[in-house]
Amino acid sequence: MSSAAIETVPRFRRGGWMFLLPAAIPFVAFVLWPLIHGVALGFFDVQLRETRFIGLENYHRLIGDETFWAAVKNTCGFVVLVVPTVWVLSLGVSAVVFPMGRWARSFFRFAFYVPVVAGGVCLAMVWLWIFDQRYGLLNHVTGSLLGLEFDWLGRTDTALPSLAVVVISWSLGQPIIIFLAALGGIPPELYEAARIDGAGPLRRFWHVTLPLLRPASLFVLVTQTIGVFQVFVVVLLLTVNGGPAHGTRTIVYGMYETAFTPMYDFDYAAAQGSVLLVALGTIAILQFRLLGRKTRLD
């Protein structure tokens, strides 16, 4: 942390903790301590009267728990369906919109960010209606165009992709803002040079835009993956207990069900949370490895 900058330009060396304190108190009480406690809980058996250390028993139970593995599988399914789609769509939209000028950029940035603003519950409510087998908009459209009608949320093969569509619909806004900002950072001379060398629009995109957007792409892929790993609202509100046949339950949904439906199995839910923590911690560390050289710590 100590760089030359601190030595050459005098900084205040006192009072640092005074400024930190208003944030540090709630940080320790409501962020840091619960995080540590949450990991620790997984190794205990929490009962009404006593709490007993049980080591890895909860984790042994997880290994044999089919619903947990279904949740892991579905969570990965969401990541596979959502993350690449969001990357391709947001990159494509940004690349097409960027040269259109300021007004077009503002307009499309706005249009794709509005679902982010609306939030999960609002969108889940309306999608519940859209997916409805009898009164839904989707079956009306597919029915009149293709003659196909489905019980979208009730079939094992369509339920997960249907939920993925909902998640994608509110995931595009942030990456588009990021890509548009990153595109603005590419020096126009590079395109000029590529054009002089006879590169067409597609080759310019492939050889200039794509490599220069690598940091932004990586950031988008990582944040999207972290976000999708935490999918919960759509599962709770659009499906019946993560069904059909555990086909849509995710890790966070499983945690919620274990801890807050009449099971009240706090320690077992905490163990599931720890698995999520390890998975996302690994992704975060990988991101730092990949981008770390560019992160200024001082």
Next chain:
Amino acid sequence: MPGQSQAPKSSSLLAGLGRCAAWLVLLVAATAAILPLYWMTTGSLKLQSDAMKTPPEWFPENPTTANYEKLFGGEDGGAWEGRRPAARWLLNSLLVAASISFSAVLTSALAGYALGKLSFPGRAVAFWLVVATMMLPRQVSLIPLYLLVVGFDWMDSYPGLIAPFLCYPFGIFLVRQFMMQVPDELLAAARIDGAGPWRVFWHIVLPMSRPALGAVAIFSFMGAWNEYLWQLIVTNRPEMYTLPVGVSKLVSTLSEFDLGLAMAGATVAFLPMLAVFVMFQKYFVQGVSVGALKG
């Protein structure tokens, strides 16, 4: 540009067609993104019988405010002893989001200044902890937070809804990154003139950091407004529900899915946030880009 004026006419026509096609595809995609919200808003103006029509009414033919009257009034008996306290949910959501936003700005500004512009022992560790918790999933702390809130007897209370979000690690990070750009020379000059760390903060660094503070205010407000899981867990009494919780319970409590009522609830949750977004769009864009590109 000479290169472009030499291009043959057919290729410029092609480029024009390409541009039209691009606009068309984009407009379709943007419509698809907005359509559910259009469907929600217009659906809130339909009676159940109109909402269930096939083919669906793309535009409400008999618009009615009956759903909103039901939501805020209470002539419809049954659920919750005949009350539908949507006005209270709106108030709860506003109060919770405003408190969280205020606290996030305050703590982020002070901590961002300490981590970005002051040097003191433990700074590196403090910053590292902020970054680490920013990236880790909040759900892990869900159960300990719940036990904490139960222990404090904060169930169904504003402290229970607000306390876990008083400190906003991403906000601290954002403000710190922004304040780092304030030149150290400026601070050194003020120091030579006899200003202490507080005066430098208040008169120099804080005014220059307004965009970052605006972004923190907006993002923490939106996060609190759209928070669901936590608010669902700590509220049991309908009068302590926030909008997302209350709206979601509209569906699960009623025996029949009252489409219009559910859409009215969702619209009430959506419109205030949309207004905030339209007014402060600049800060949203800044916040997202600063967080991503200066990380």
